[in-house]
Amino acid sequence: MGGAKRPPLxxxxxxxxxxxxxxxxxxxxxxPAIVLAYRSLESPDGTLTLDNYRALTDANVLAAYGMSIRxxxxxxxxxxxxxxxxxxxxxxxxxxxxxxSGLSTFSGVAANFAGVPLAAAFVFTLGRVGxxxxxxxxxxxxxxxxxxxxxxxxxxxVVYLYFQFPxxxxxxxxxxxxxxxxxxxxxxxxxxxxxxYWRRVAFPVLLPSILGTMILLFGNAFGAHATAYALTGGSxxxxxxxIGQQISGDVLNNPGLGYAVAMGMVFIMxxxxxxxxxxxxxxxxxxx
Amino acid sequence: xxxxxxxxxxxxxxxxxxxxAKASRFWAWMILIIGGLYFLVPLGAxxxxxxxATEGTLGFEAYRRLFDDANFWPSxxxxxxxxxxxxxxxxxxxxxxxxxxxxxxxxxRPVVEFITLLPFVIPAxxxxxxxxxxxxxxxxxxxxxxxxxxxxxxxxxATLSFPYMFRSVDNGLRAMDVRSLxxxxxxxxxxxxxxxxRVIFPNLRVAVxxxxxxxxxxxxxxxxxxxxxxxxxxxxxxANLTRSKVYEPSAMAIVAFAITWAAMGMIALISRxxxxx
Numbered sequence: 001m002g003g004a005k006r007p008p009l010x011x012x013x014x015x016x017x018x019x020x021x022x023x024x025x026x027x028x029x030x031x032p033a034i035v036l037a038y039r040s041l042e043s044p045d046g047t048l049t050l051d052n053y054r055a056l057t058d059a060n061v062l063a064a065y066g067m068s069i070r071x072x073x074x075x076x077x078x079x080x081x082x083x084x085x086x087x088x089x090x091x092x093x094x095x096x097x098x099x100x101s102g103l104s105t106f107s108g109v110a111a112n113f114a115g116v117p118l119a120a121a122f123v124f125t126l127g128r129v130g131x132x133x134x135x136x137x138x139x140x141x142x143x144x145x146x147x148x149x150x151x152x153x154x155x156x157x158v159v160y161l162y163f164q165f166p167x168x169x170x171x172x173x174x175x176x177x178x179x180x181x182x183x184x185x186x187x188x189x190x191x192x193x194x195x196x197y198w199r200r201v202a203f204p205v206l207l208p209s210i211l212g213t214m215i216l217l218f219g220n221a222f223g224a225h226a227t228a229y230a231l232t233g234g235s236x237x238x239x240x241x242x243i244g245q246q247i248s249g250d251v252l253n254n255p256g257l258g259y260a261v262a263m264g265m266v267f268i269m270x271x272x273x274x275x276x277x278x279x280x281x282x283x284x285x286x287x288x
Numbered sequence: 289x290x291x292x293x294x295x296x297x298x299x300x301x302x303x304x305x306x307x308x309a310k311a312s313r314f315w316a317w318m319i320l321i322i323g324g325l326y327f328l329v330p331l332g333a334x335x336x337x338x339x340x341a342t343e344g345t346l347g348f349e350a351y352r353r354l355f356d357d358a359n360f361w362p363s364x365x366x367x368x369x370x371x372x373x374x375x376x377x378x379x380x381x382x383x384x385x386x387x388x389x390x391x392x393x394x395x396x397r398p399v400v401e402f403i404t405l406l407p408f409v410i411p412a413x414x415x416x417x418x419x420x421x422x423x424x425x426x427x428x429x430x431x432x433x434x435x436x437x438x439x440x441x442x443x444x445x446a447t448l449s450f451p452y453m454f455r456s457v458d459n460g461l462r463a464m465d466v467r468s469l470x471x472x473x474x475x476x477x478x479x480x481x482x483x484x485x486r487v488i489f490p491n492l493r494v495a496v497x498x499x500x501x502x503x504x505x506x507x508x509x510x511x512x513x514x515x516x517x518x519x520x521x522x523x524x525x526x527a528n529l530t531r532s533k534v535y536e537p538s539a540m541a542i543v544a545f546a547i548t549w550a551a552m553g554m555i556a557l558i559s560r561x562x563x564x565x
Contacts, residue, residue, distance in 0.1 A: 015393075017384055017385070017387070017388035017392070017393075017480075018384075018385050018388050018389065018393065018396065018400070020380075020381050020384070020385070021381050021382070021384075021385035021400065021403075022403075024381050024443070024446070024447075025403045025406070025447065025450070027443070028419070028443045028444060028446075028447050029403065029406045029407070029410070029415075029447050030403070030406075031422060032410075032415060032418035032419050032421075032422050033406070033410060033418065035418055035421055035422045036414070036417075036418040036421075039421065082319075082323070085319045086319055086320065086323045088316075088319075089315070089316035089317075089319040089320050089323075090316070090320065092312070092316075093312055093313055093315070093316020093317070093319075093320075095313070095316055095317070095320065099320065101556070101560075103320075103323075104556075105552060105553060105556045106327060108552040108555065108556065109545070109548050109549050109552045109553075110327060112502075112505050112506060112548055112551075112552065113544075113545060113548050115509055115510070115511050115523065115526075116509060116511055116523060116526040116527050116530060116544075117509060117526065117540065117541040117544035117545060118541075119530065120334065120526070120530050120537040120538065120540065120541040121330040121331065121333070121334040121541045121545075122330055123530070123537070124330070124333045124334045124336075124337045124537075124538050124541070125329060125330040125333040125334070130333060131329075131332075131333035131336060131337070132329065132333065161326075162326070162327075162330070165323070194312070219408070222411075223411030223412070223413075223414075224411075225411065225412060225413040225511075225512045226412075226510070226511035226512050226523070229511065229512070229515075229527070230511065230526075230527050230530060240411060240413045243413050243414060243417050244413050244512070244516070246417070247413075247416070247417050247420060247516050248516075258417070259421075262414045262417055262418065265411055265414055266409060266410055266411075266414060269408070269409045269410070269411060270409045273405060273408055273409055
């Protein structure tokens with residue numbers, strides 16, 4: 001490794017440094033995405049068509065999308081509101097520094113504790129013989145008689161929240177920290193109560209960040225597959241589970257429709273990320 | 289980023305009217321307790337189950353059975369190797385790219401940032417769906433054997449790590465003076481490979497570590513991609529276990545939680561010791 005010859009810094013030379021990145025992501029991210037887009041526009045005999053997108057109104061597809069969207073909306077809203085309250089509690093509620101760092105470490109763990117282990121943990125908690133289910137039984141209430149099931153929409157929502165609101169805490173905590181002490185002091189000097197300061201100053205400044213992160217949570221739930229798969233095995237209709245089933249066999253009886261369903265998901269996810277980054281940029285103007 | 293971490297003045301809380309401060313502290317505790325219960329009850333319930341494998345007594349029988357399971361260690365080791373391979377692959381690609389973009393091609397930054405965000409836009413199940421459609425048939429057949437599918441899996445994991453890896457490496461590069469370091473190394477006669485290997489990499493070690501640990505935490509129990517590439521890794525193993533056994537899955541969930549906790553705890557320690565410096 002003498003490095004005796006210094007490579008000439010031509011334009012070509014500097015592009016060479018980023019070539020592996022573009023080659024690799026071309027092969028494993030961009031080419032697959034292009035294949036997806038192209039095939040979604042292809043008819044069985046190889047001509048270009050929009051039929052696959054028209055077929056998205058198929059009852060199975062609509063049911064899966066509808067369930068995915070409702071689940072994501074619900075968990076984004078509840079997770080967002082509760083995550084914000086938690087972040088507020090540790091950063092403004094005067095609970096001390098150790099609670100705060102404890103919560104952010106725990107949120108980091110919980111936000112990444114998805115998939116099979118999470119599903120298993122909830123089976124032992126709220127499944128038919130779970131600890132909480134048994135506790136209710138002991139008190140004379142059969143949870144599963146009341147219509148609740150871990151393997152249904154509401155059960156899945158409870159499980160998803162386990163990684164949803166920690167993600168909210170992780171993203172919104174730095175934003176709350178970014179609120180300038182000067183604003184609070186200025187508001188107090190003008191005679192504002194803490195409530196007024198929150199309603200009139202802090203909350204409006206934080207709002208784009210809160211909304212943006214909730215949209216991110218929506219995407220986070222919408223794209224989740226492993227947790228739902230591990231919990232239900234595919235017995236409830238979700239867009240991700242539908243695509244999984246389409247991989248194993250042509251459950252939609254139309255290969256082209258599978259591509260369109262996948263493209264629809266990419267479109268929704270892209271929309272989430274774009275709105276998130278626009279709102280985040282807006283809030284960065286205020287929060288340092 | 290490194291500036292403006294002025295410590296909060298201490299007396300602020302005391303200046304607020306005492307009754308209101310007390311009320312807000314009450315609500316803060318209430319929220320924290322509800323959140324804490326929601327966090328801890330499933331873990332507690334799972335732990336409780338994991339101790340009950342022997343009839344009548346509490347013990348670690350479920351863990352013993354889990355670790356004795358013929359498929360536990362093979363699938364776990366395979367996932368660890370996959371994770372490490374993906375992390376190194378990702379580093380090999382991201383570090384030079386981030387370095388070059390910082391130093392020579394700043395105009396390319398938005399493009400690189402966009403591409404590293406793609407794994408957020410393409411859900412894992414959609415990614416594996418399109419990878420299978422692209423590489424699952426000739427002329428680009430990569431799923432013919434177990435090992436070639438495994439290569440595909442590691443490559444997919446490397447792309448999954450791009451968002452985290454690029455961000456941590458980029459932050460690390462911002463924290464040092466890339467240009468001066470490069471020029472100093474060049475004036476001493478170092479070529480590009482030497483500069484990257486001897487100057488840039490060592491200075492990025494800490495920044496890279498948090499990206500690597502996060503990747504590890506995400507990839508170690510990954511289910512979706514491994515499942516559809518028919519890989520016998522830890523994720524599919526765990527999914528099978530939950531279907532076939534009664535007590536072992538609880539021990540497995542606790543072990544998986546401990547792994548995630550260890551990775552995240554190390555990240556927190558690293559960032560804390562960095563701030564102190």
